[in-house]
Amino acid sequence: MPADTLMAKPHARPQPLAAPLVALRGIGKRFANVVANESIDLELRAGEVHVLLGENGAGKSTLVALLSGLLQPDAGQIIVDGSPMRILSPGAALALGIGTVFQHVMLSPALTVAENLLLGQGWWRRPARAALDQAVGAIARDFGLNVDLDAVTGELSLGEQQQVEIIRGLLRQTRLLIFDESTSMLTPQGIEELGALMRRLVERGLAIVFITHKLDEARRFGDRITVLRLGRKVGEISSERLEALDDASAHQEIVSLMFETIKATGEAVVGKERKRVAMSGKPLLELRDITVTGQSGSTGIEAISLSVWPGEVLGIAGIDGNGQKLIAEAIAGQRRLDSGKITFGGIAIDNLDVGARRKLGIRYLTDDRLSEGSVAAFAVSANLLLKEIGKEPFWSRGFTRTAVIDVHANAQVKEFDVRTPSIRTPIGKLSGGNIQKALLARELFGDARLVIFSKPTYGLDYNNIVTSRRRIAEVGARGIAVILISTDLEEILALSDRIAVMSRGRIAGILENTGDARLAVGGLMVGGALEHG
Amino acid sequence: MNTGEADGNVIAAVDAPTAEDGSGVIHILLLTVGPIVLALVISGALLLILGVNPLTYYAVVLERGLFTSLGLEQSITRMGPLLLVAAGLIVAFRAGIWNLGVDGQFLLGAVLAAASAPALAHALPPALVLLASAILAAIVGVVWSLLPALLRAYHGVNEIITTLMMTFLGTSLANVLVKLMFLDPATTVPQTRTLPVDDRLPRLFGTTINAGLLIGLLAIVGVQIMMAHTAFGLKLRTVGANPVAAAHAGLPVAWLTVLVFALSAGLIGLAGAVEVLGIQGNVRADWNPAYGLAVIPLVFLARLNGYAAIAFVFLFSVLSIGGESAARRVGVPTFFTLVLIALIMIILATVEYADQRARAGRAS
Ligand SMILES: Nc1ncnc2c1ncn2[C@@H]1O[C@H](COP(=O)(O)OP(=O)(O)OP(=O)(O)O)[C@@H](O)[C@H]1O
Ligand SMILES: [Mg+2]
Numbered sequence: 001m002p003a004d005t006l007m008a009k010p011h012a013r014p015q016p017l018a019a020p021l022v023a024l025r026g027i028g029k030r031f032a033n034v035v036a037n038e039s040i041d042l043e044l045r046a047g048e049v050h051v052l053l054g055e056n057g058a059g060k061s062t063l064v065a066l067l068s069g070l071l072q073p074d075a076g077q078i079i080v081d082g083s084p085m086r087i088l089s090p091g092a093a094l095a096l097g098i099g100t101v102f103q104h105v106m107l108s109p110a111l112t113v114a115e116n117l118l119l120g121q122g123w124w125r126r127p128a129r130a131a132l133d134q135a136v137g138a139i140a141r142d143f144g145l146n147v148d149l150d151a152v153t154g155e156l157s158l159g160e161q162q163q164v165e166i167i168r169g170l171l172r173q174t175r176l177l178i179f180d181e182s183t184s185m186l187t188p189q190g191i192e193e194l195g196a197l198m199r200r201l202v203e204r205g206l207a208i209v210f211i212t213h214k215l216d217e218a219r220r221f222g223d224r225i226t227v228l229r230l231g232r233k234v235g236e237i238s239s240e241r242l243e244a245l246d247d248a249s250a251h252q253e254i255v256s257l258m259f260e261t262i263k264a265t266g267e268a269v270v271g272k273e274r275k276r277v278a279m280s281g282k283p284l285l286e287l288r289d290i291t292v293t294g295q296s297g298s299t300g301i302e303a304i305s306l307s308v309w310p311g312e313v314l315g316i317a318g319i320d321g322n323g324q325k326l327i328a329e330a331i332a333g334q335r336r337l338d339s340g341k342i343t344f345g346g347i348a349i350d351n352l353d354v355g356a357r358r359k360l361g362i363r364y365l366t367d368d369r370l371s372e373g374s375v376a377a378f379a380v381s382a383n384l385l386l387k388e389i390g391k392e393p394f395w396s397r398g399f400t401r402t403a404v405i406d407v408h409a410n411a412q413v414k415e416f417d418v419r420t421p422s423i424r425t426p427i428g429k430l431s432g433g434n435i436q437k438a439l440l441a442r443e444l445f446g447d448a449r450l451v452i453f454s455k456p457t458y459g460l461d462y463n464n465i466v467t468s469r470r471r472i473a474e475v476g477a478r479g480i481a482v483i484l485i486s487t488d489l490e491e492i493l494a495l496s497d498r499i500a501v502m503s504r505g506r507i508a509g510i511l512e513n514t515g516d517a518r519l520a521v522g523g524l525m526v527g528g529a530l531e532h533g
Numbered sequence: 534m535n536t537g538e539a540d541g542n543v544i545a546a547v548d549a550p551t552a553e554d555g556s557g558v559i560h561i562l563l564l565t566v567g568p569i570v571l572a573l574v575i576s577g578a579l580l581l582i583l584g585v586n587p588l589t590y591y592a593v594v595l596e597r598g599l600f601t602s603l604g605l606e607q608s609i610t611r612m613g614p615l616l617l618v619a620a621g622l623i624v625a626f627r628a629g630i631w632n633l634g635v636d637g638q639f640l641l642g643a644v645l646a647a648a649s650a651p652a653l654a655h656a657l658p659p660a661l662v663l664l665a666s667a668i669l670a671a672i673v674g675v676v677w678s679l680l681p682a683l684l685r686a687y688h689g690v691n692e693i694i695t696t697l698m699m700t701f702l703g704t705s706l707a708n709v710l711v712k713l714m715f716l717d718p719a720t721t722v723p724q725t726r727t728l729p730v731d732d733r734l735p736r737l738f739g740t741t742i743n744a745g746l747l748i749g750l751l752a753i754v755g756v757q758i759m760m761a762h763t764a765f766g767l768k769l770r771t772v773g774a775n776p777v778a779a780a781h782a783g784l785p786v787a788w789l790t791v792l793v794f795a796l797s798a799g800l801i802g803l804a805g806a807v808e809v810l811g812i813q814g815n816v817r818a819d820w821n822p823a824y825g826l827a828v829i830p831l832v833f834l835a836r837l838n839g840y841a842a843i844a845f846v847f848l849f850s851v852l853s854i855g856g857e858s859a860a861r862r863v864g865v866p867t868f869f870t871l872v873l874i875a876l877i878m879i880i881l882a883t884v885e886y887a888d889q890r891a892r893a894g895r896a897s
Contacts, residue, residue: 371778372777372778378771386778386782389764389771389784398763399762
């Protein structure tokens with residue numbers, strides 16, 4: 001690929017606003033017995049950020065898959081530049097100038113970041129590494145991203161991988177750029193920067209599709225909002241109307257479109273009565289000076305000491321990839337310590353494996369729902385019990401008791417509102433948010449004493465965020481210790497009793513969650529980052 | 534996982550409910566029987582080119598492999614060791630382990646059984662002799678898989694290469710053992726001492742079929758039940774389908790990996806014993822039936838399902854027994870049955886690919 005095409009330099013097409021770049025007419029897509037999309041009409045214009053909203057499983061990602069050539073519609077037409085097109089492959093979509101930043105990272109974990117970014121250029125060409133360095137450098141400056149091109153992709157945190165996905169989207173010469181929940185793992189600052197970037201891109205004449213579950217992002221970054229429910233388009237809010245509405249009524253209107261029956265609660269976050277935990281007693285979990293080296297270039301953790309008391313919610317804030325995942329894995333038993341000590345309920349657990357620690361009551365909800373949290377090809381029912389294999393009453397003397405497992409699965413699916421055609425559906429076929437709900441159900445089942453939640457609500461829709469946060473608060477209230485890892489500062493502030501801030505593999509500070517915590521946490525996050533960078 | 538995509542897909546195909554689309558069973562049947570028929574037609578054309586009347590050839594194959602009682606008994610007898618190999622492969626493949634070291638494990642098991650049975654015959658009652666040699670053969674199979682198992686489990690070394698290397702060493706070692714250590718001094722051809730017919734695996738119901746068939750059936754049904762209906766089987770399948778998720782769920786991935794190798798290779802070593810103790814009675818130098826090559830495609834044709842594997846193993850036994858007779862009568866080499874099986878595989882894979890493309894395109 002010649003150097004200049006690596007740069008995001010879309011030809012600014014002076015288009016009359018009336019002619020859409022891409023239009024969907026009566027688009028339909030069904031899977032076995034699920035209607036994912038039905039008679040959807042949509043017009044994507046150059047110069048507009050078009051926001052797609054909708055609850056989990058509404059059909060947003062399916063629509064993206066149709067536009068990016070991953071799936072073919074059963075009905076309707078995709079019209080590009082005025083003529084109907086069949087987009088038969090991802091390559092064809094790119095050739096038409098449609099680029100996509102997917103919801104779930106689609107990078108090859110074994111390759112370096114640079115190799116991933118260079119994939120897809122003709123095999124006969126020599127990798128244009130110098131040009132890539134230049135182009136990525138420009139984007140990184142533009143956008144405030146920080147990605148090491150030589151890091152092995154699989155070793156990066158999900159948030160960093162998401163950044164690589166975004167860079168890849170920007171590298172191609174696109175006319176329509178689709179972001180499927182690309183802000184779900186960014187920090188508030190990163191989100192602002194992506195918003196500003198989208199604005200710059202549409203000003204240069206691109207069309208953008210932006211999918212998010214955060215209503216304020218939709219309103220601030222979007223020019224036009226389309227709401228999907230159960231695969232159908234249930235409303236569109238034009239740019240003029242969006243201008244005219246004030247925040248509260250825009251919010252009200254969107255939420256009532258999205259969820260029909262449920263009225264907006266007005267506040268997305270569960271207010272929490274903060275208690276001062278009796279720190280006089282013995283802590284349940286104690287990390288003393290633990291150090292874990294990161295693999296091939298990723299950030300390790302160093303000299304981490306912290307304690308969690310029963311009934312306490314300890315928030316861990318920080319930019320993704322600053323060692324939060326390593327702390328979680330060290331506590332859960334997935335990583336060996338280089339040095340330091342972990343005690344749980346008074347006993348040293350450093351030498352116990354994952355299973356033994358789980359037996360003691362340690363639970364860990366991973367943020368990597370697809371490659372670590374679930375087995376895509378297994379049924380929902382099996383995934384709900386993946387950490388209980390062999391246990392009574394689901395297995396008896398080692399034999400599977402399908403009936404008991406099914407009863408359990410049906411109950412869990414109902415309680416956690418997992419939208420799935422059946423408990424036998426392979427979990428990989430559910431929408432991202434619904435997989436997340438299933439994993440949440442799995443970790444909250446049984447006798448937990450300590451639960452580590454890593455980004456528990458990422459990818460969940462508005463209502464499910466409310467429910468899930470309420471559940472986490474309840475877990476804390478039941479006397480269970482909670483560690484809440486999140487890049488979403490609002491979530492941390494809403495739920496935590498104390499907040500630890502991570503930066504570059506160290507704890508920059510631990511503070512009480514009182515009125516002025518927001519500023520202090522923000523300061524620690526940035527301060528820590530500046531100090532080294 | 535370093536066994537790559539293909540393996541993941543196999544697991545997916547096994548675990549995804551096939552009845553999802555209404556016409557499930559018929560669809561699967563069409564996808565399986567269709568290619569077989571097509572392969573028969575194409576290999577018929579090949580025979581024509583070679584100047585052989587395909588109808589005569591197929592008729593001889595069927596007659597000698599299926600429609601004479603002796604032929605049928607021979608075909609069924611051959612199923613015993615093949616089923617054991619299939620069982621060993623299904624355990625491994627469903628757990629995401631590519632054990633391609635079948636022939637080495639099989640031959641070493643066979644040689645050790647052949648060497649130990651006549652030697653033990655003086656000391657032990659016949660039933661115990663058979664039991665002891667069979668166990669010894671299984672253990673030898675396990676030992677021969679240990680190095681690839683440990684390398685894979687603790688250092689992530691790809692087992693495709695290591696098991697292939699071990700099979701190369703194993704077949705050579707088996708030969709060396711026959712020629713140097715266990716040589717029967719009473720014969721001029723290099724071979725082990727022969728186990729008297731009366732001391733071999735007991736015959737069933739007055740036929741020439743021996744108890745090896747029962748052992749094979751027991752093994753494959755046991756493996757099928759284990760993989761599909763037990764906690765242990767689910768653990769193995771989890772490790773196979775997503776080792777990262779398995780580790781996250783607290784499964785001892787490395788230990789399970791070693792266990793899978795041991796189970797797989799043990800069953801295959803046992804297959805060697807059944808072949809020797811039931812059919813051959815001894816091992817000649819340079820003998821290598823290369824069952825691994827034949828059975829690997831069969832278990833994939835069966836989509837790693839034990840019951841389906843029984844049917845395919847039967848089909849293969851008939852073809853190979855019939856093919857051996859046909860080789861003598863019609864002059865087509867025995868290898869032609871492998872050509873037929875290979876054709877079936879290739880067509881099956883093509884049809885499957887086309888079917889998936891079509892599904893992705895249409896409504897699924
Ligand atoms: N490959 C598939 N096979 C079967 N069903 C599918 C498949 N992909 C998606 N679905 C179903 O289609 C519906 C829409 O899914 P989609 O992923 O488009 O939702 P979404 O709006 O992106 O949700 P989320 O916000 O949770 O990401 C869901 O009910 C989902 O279970
Ligand atoms: Mg989605």
